[in-house]
Amino acid sequence: MLALLLAGALACPATGLSVAVLGSGGPxxxxxxxxxxVVLVNGRPRLLVDAGPGALLRLGEAGxxxxxxxxxxxxxxxxxxxxDLPAILKSANFADPPARLALFGPDGRGLFPGLAQHMASLLEARSGAFRYLSDWLAGPQPRLVITEVASGDSDSGHETLLIDRPDYRLSALAVHHGVVPALAFVVRSGGQTAxxxxxxxxxxxxxxKALAGSRPGLLVMHHAIPEGPGQPRGLHRPPSAIGQAAAGLGAGRLVLSHNMKRALDRQAEGLAAIRQAYAGAVSIAHDGGCYPASKPE
Ligand SMILES: [Zn+2]
Known part of the structure; x- marks a missing residue:
């Protein structure tokens, strides 16, 4: 019953694998x-992927x-x-019995501490910025269970399995985002892939390379820059390269998120650039939209 109500709040299907976009913007x-x-399996919310500003508000709206x-x-x-990570942990602190959460993210490199050090800088009992929430990391079995994923080799295509449950699997692989340690996530459930x-x-x-021809029913890619010169292509794919990736994977549906005004202002040009390579369905995500991962035909 609960799952159906939650699915209704997000207009997600009650069966299969789907992704609800809580936040569709950028920085x-x-x-x-x-x-x-939020990744839903048979209408039940299972995973939160990324926690950008506004995620807590949108979680509340979605129930x-x-x-x-x-x-x-x-x-x-x-x-x-x-x-929004600390705000989400603060909200979960009100749970009774006390909540446990698994947290996955990249290891550290250069300017960027790894996930464990990042969370310690927030939650560590003596020096953390939000040390009043340090009980998340306290004791021999902390309630926040942190796993770092190696992100150093974005050429390898190596998938790291993070969750293996009867009804779904989550894995991560390193991607290139300039000097920033960064991951993509893959969810597989009942023959469907997001x-x-x-x-x-x-x-x-x-x-x-790793996902070539894998025919995911749903591919969510980030629409941060328009086509053309003067854009930070060392950080983000322009629409033409989004279309090439979607075609290479054989995606059933492409959803554009992380929509920034600079890209949306040149949306027609961007969609045409995607179409050069990719003929499947393309949606521009909005906050609260839900997208099922279709099965390959
Ligand atoms: Zn971003």
Whole structure:
């Protein structure tokens, strides 16, 4: 009953694998929540992928208490993808009995601490910025169970299995997002596959190689830049490279999220560039939209 009500709040189907877009925007205050996705299996919310600013508000609107999720998976530790994490943990602190959560994200490199150090900088009992929430990390069996995924080789295409349950599997693979340690996530359930590509440039060779021809029913890619010169192509795929990835994977449906005004302002040109390579269905996500992962035909 609960699952049906939750699915109704998000207009997600009660069967199969689907992804609800809680936040379809990027880092700039342009009227959309930051990237945040709920993966539903048979109508039941199981995973939160990314926790951008506004994710907690949208979880509440969707009627999803964060402590009911199996895990939170963070693609990378930019503010627009991880900024709401402490707020989500604070909300889950009100759960009775006390909540446990699994948290997945990248290891560290250069400017970026790994997920464990990132969370310690927030929650550590003596020096954490939000040390009043340090009980999440306390004791021999902390309630926040942190797993870092190796992100250093975005050419390898190696998939790391993170969750293996009877009804679904979650895995991660490294992608290229400039100097930022970054991951894409893949969810497989009952013959259906959803790929959440995260922020990635067109130099994510391992992503293209590992998933080539895998025919995911749903591919969520980030629409952060328009086509043409002067754009940060070392960080993000332009629409032409999004279309090439969608075609290479054989995606059943492409959903564009992380929609930034600079890309939306040139939407027609961008969609035409995608169409050069990819002939499948394309949707521009909005906050609260739900997208089923169709089965390959
Ligand atoms: Zn981003």
């Amino acid at each position: 700039i205050a342009e009227g959309r929540a930051g990237p945040a996705y 999803i208490p964060p402590e009911t999720l199996d895990a939170i998976a963070i693609s990378h530790l930019h503010v627009d993808h991880a900024g 790929v959440l590509a995260g922020d990635q440039s067109e130099f994510s060779d391992g992503f293209d």
